[in-house]
Amino acid sequence: MQKRLKRGLAASVLLALASWGRAEDWSAPLAGGEGLQVPLGYLEVQLRRLPPEAQRKALEDPKRLQELISKLYLARLLAKEAEAEGLDRDPLVQAELESHRDQVLAHELLKKVRETPAPDMTEAAREYYRAHPEEFRTPPQAEVSHILIEARGKRSLEEARRLAEEVLAQARQGADFDQLVLKYSDAPKAKENRGRLGWITPNRLKPGFSRQVFALGKGEVGLVERPYGYHVVKVWDRKPARLLPFEAVKARIVARLEGDYRRDRVNRFLEARKNRTLKINQPLLDAYVERKRRELAQQSPGQADSD
Known part of the structure; x- marks a missing residue:
């Protein structure tokens, strides 16, 4: 079937391209073989079922496109054989086709x-x-740097406090804060980022930390206690909340x-x-429900799935 489809593709694509200069002709034959054709609209419908990114990937992949067209052609071929066997005249098949048509419309x-x-x-x-x-x-913002003086495994909490207060004093006396970060901070990335947190908003920090940081004004330095140690914090700049x-x-x-x-x-x-003119044939519904219940009761578990 693949060979027949490829031969049909060559001729059908030329026909489709010839009509492409006009408004989209979704009935233009995209592929065909053995008297059956796959209209261009079938491919469009198939692609529309995919998310936009998946559509783009399919359009950029000739193999994927051919697979889609092959599946559409196979479905047409099987449908033709089903019609030849009279399956389209089955009342339930007709009901399903009509139901699907209703849903699409x-x-x-x-x-x-x-x-x-x-x-x-x-x-x-x-x-x-x-x-x-x-x-x-917009929430208030602060441009912040910090020096972490950690107590966990390095020193006691009291020792951490004394060191943090010493660093704080140096910062308040005008010592270069970046150099203090390099010398004292226990933060893993201190050497890379110089302790800079950038512009932050209150919701980026834990509530206790946030309150103390945003209590500082532009250029101020403060000490923030945490369960694991202390932060010496410097606020470089502030932006107020604004509408x-x-x-x-x-x-x-x-x-x-x-x-x-x-x-x-x-x-x-x-x-x-909704329900504008709806009238239910209750006797018919009741009879159907009762018959369907008996039918389901006679089936073993999983039987319906295997049918």
Whole structure:
């Protein structure tokens, strides 16, 4: 079958390319053999089932593309044989085909409803911004360096405190903090980063540590006690909490409001149609349930899975 498919591909791809200059013709033959063709739309539908990244990988891999097309062709071939055997006339097969068709059409209709452009949300976004300023306030920041004086396995906690106080005194007297880091810090990466933590926000630190660090002002040095030792901390600079301007967050708010609008529109669309004219044939349902229960009771565990 692979050889037949490859021969069909050569001719079919030329036909597809010839029609490609126009609007996408999803019925254009992409591959074929033995009187059967795989329309281009079949490949598009198959790819749409994959996440975007998987689609990109498939498009860049000729072997993967050929495998996909081969599977589509095989499915068409098997479907043709099934029709020849009359399987398409089986009432349950027909019910499954109709059910699948309904699901596809319902999905496309809801997609159309969801993708209808939302109204201009600028004013609604502005109102949301005014009503929820806490969502758009940046936390305070501090540019921090530290010297770790560790007690675990190196010295007692009291010895660690005395050394930390000595280092703190040197820092307050104007000693070069980077040099103090290199000389005293027990932090594993002190020599690489000179003890610099960069710009940090309160939520990056444990609460007790954070409170003491953010109690320091720009240029101040302090001592922070921890269960494992002490940190001599220097705050190089500070940035206060501030409210981001509306224009900086407008796109984010608009996207959220548009998403809410679309979800609400789909929900209202569905609610208007749910059970609108639904009447259940209860006697038929009851008879079906009873028959199905008896049928399932007669099956041994796992039998249904193997059928």
